[in-house]
Amino acid sequence: MVDGLLNKKIAFIIQARMQSTRLPGKIMMPLPFGGSEPLIGCIVKSLQKSAFRHVITIATSNQPENEVLVSFCKYYKVAFFRGSEDDVLSRFSTIVSNSDCEVVVRLTADNPFVDIQLLDTAIENHILSGADYSTTQGLPLGMNFEIVSAPSLLSLSSKNLTPDDKEHVTLFLKRSGLYQLNVVRLFEEKKYDSLRLTVDYPSDYLVASALYTISLAAGIPPGIGLIDYCLQHYPWVLNSNAHHFQKGNYTDLADELKHVRSILEALECKKTLSLLDSQMPQK
Template identity: 30%
Template sequence: MTEKIVIIVQARMASSRLPGKVMLPILGKSLLARMIERLQMMQHKADIIIATSENQEDDIIVKEAVNLQVPYYRGSLGNLLDRHYQAAKLFKADVVLKIPSDCPLIDPRIVDQVLEYFFANRGKYDYVSNLHPATWPDGNDVEVMTMACLRQAWENAGRPMELEHTTPYIWENPLIFSVGNVTWKTGLDYSMSHRFTIDYPEDYYFIEKVFKELYPVCHQFTCRDILNLIERKPEIYQLNSQYAGVNWYRHHLDELQTVLPDQTKKAPNEVLHQNEA
């Protein structure tokens, strides 16, 4: 019997740095729609679910899910682990993927590669990702876990960080879970130098420019195509390069035992405020 793979894309309008970022326009469609389009290019057969909150401001995301003909789930705004688990349970997942909605440039081939590694080692790992540690450009985040693994995390996680970020409880408990990691076959590590994710206005300008340059040529453009583009046109790379390496880890280094300080950095404005203090 084939195991049911469910990809859960958590999306909400609330964002402290760039409110409504998932609904920003990219070539006439929302950023969320462009990301779903890319996920639908995967080779593996998987159900894609948009998981949003019950808050009224997220009604627009539900409407977008309906327009895209993608199933949705509404749950907790702040407890993303619960939202993730409840969505996976509702759609009867055997294998669950976590792919954040701030990754509209994600390469579907990378998703397939992580899934292939997971299934090639079925029974060996409860959880496999390509970000612990990361090597691809930030914004190609793929986390795969068994439903049993997700359920165990949901039952036992309690710290705010574990609830907000869904999977740290799994990483941080190697005696409970068997964790695998997939690294970029190139041997390169662009995780701290190249940023394809969205959290700041500059990230939007970068993503919009990449789509405008590459999408008309080939809808299924790859991570390598983006890298080639920014090598040819370094001014595109410069649009958001000041935020390369900035991620949520920086707020929790005192709590995370499996993340090193060189895997994150402060945003430029945070460094400025620190210096002023």
Template identity: 30%
Template sequence: MIGCILQARMSSTRLPGKVMMKIDNENTMLDCVINQLKNSKQTKNLVIATTEQKEDDVIVELVKRREIKYFRGSKKDVLDRYYQCAKKFDFSEIIRITADNPLIDYEILDTVVEHFKSNNYDYITIDQPQISTFHQTYPWGYNVEVFTFSALENAWKNAKLTSEREHVTPYFYKNNEIFKQTSIENSEDLSRFSCTVNTKYDLELIQKIYSNIKKRPILLSDVIKLFKANPELVKINTHVKADNN
């Protein structure tokens, strides 16, 4: 059974509490990610994976109101959080999404999952240069990762570095000889755009995107169309793009 694990926590070095900040009058950033994911045919088994810290009780309250399953685990060892969550819900395949990407595109997600399944990969992602020669082609904020539980368990048992435990998947792409994996690139280079949220400027841009685009869900093509018609929007967080990278 494939499951989508969405990691979310309140603590953030650059923008604390960002996942619960309002994007529009009704939705927090976490709400927006969930709303975008709900359109995918691959995310029927959605679980929010947060931490055991009291500060993350507010995330659990939101998730309960929305009648979505949740899991609480380690704050710093996110690899363990994913492993324990996947084990509890008996997921054989896992889609990894992070809560700081409120424009995640379900069409991209579905394409990645379909490619993953049809080729029997252990791990797949987009724009990972350590796997292939691909350069960055998607805007920041659209990342999708999919991996098998057996690959996750392998990483959980053998990953030793703090960075490998915190960022979940580095052990995969550092060990190309162990895991069958690939990275997908976009047909057009859109790497000059950043739609992830790490700073107040990123948040401002996302709020403007949501206020300008009325249709739901919002697709990557909608965002690019908006950017090309209103190039001044891109300038809002251009100076922090390198930091987001």
């Protein structure tokens, strides 16, 4: 770690709500199954181990079903903020504007595998790069990070934002061309790219629960070391939810089509792919 960097104050903001179409209440489900620690509590515990000066805040909405999150925060002595259901960016902006943090890390409450050493490495890279926005690559789905310089995030309030920009906190930063972007490639090989460690479907939760059970039994923290261990000893666990597709926040038509193609290819929809290709302009 470069001297002086640890004096930078980091805001870890966990975007959270109880509502979920496919798995309601998932963020308060125990990990592992039958345990006492809720999923969101596992995230908080990992973040507390960061070497940086930091504050952890749960950013939720004013919807009544989120009262249970308020109770969680009070019990765990974690800061929280409640705001607009749809304008998630406004929640982040309010939290940051009322703090002295210099860097913001956006996390979501359905991603319980936080490798804190890799996160600290990514934060250091972001600070040294001078970028407005950094994202990591090379980790399983649900383990990559988004890091934003606080002034850059606050500047978004003066922009002409769409409803999508307000709902998806970092979308305007990525698509506008007005900000300096940085990619932190944590692993050059692509062995993790096909793995799914977010919790969206019941089978995702079963995978996460199994991994946390293995973590406790083997004494391995729930980070990339655990994933390597399971790839070697229990690869079938990590393959159990591979059939799911992930919703995305696409920056443009080309990005959206790229993801559509991957789904069509997985389903072997050759005629549809051929039709799609015939309608697209040739490069």
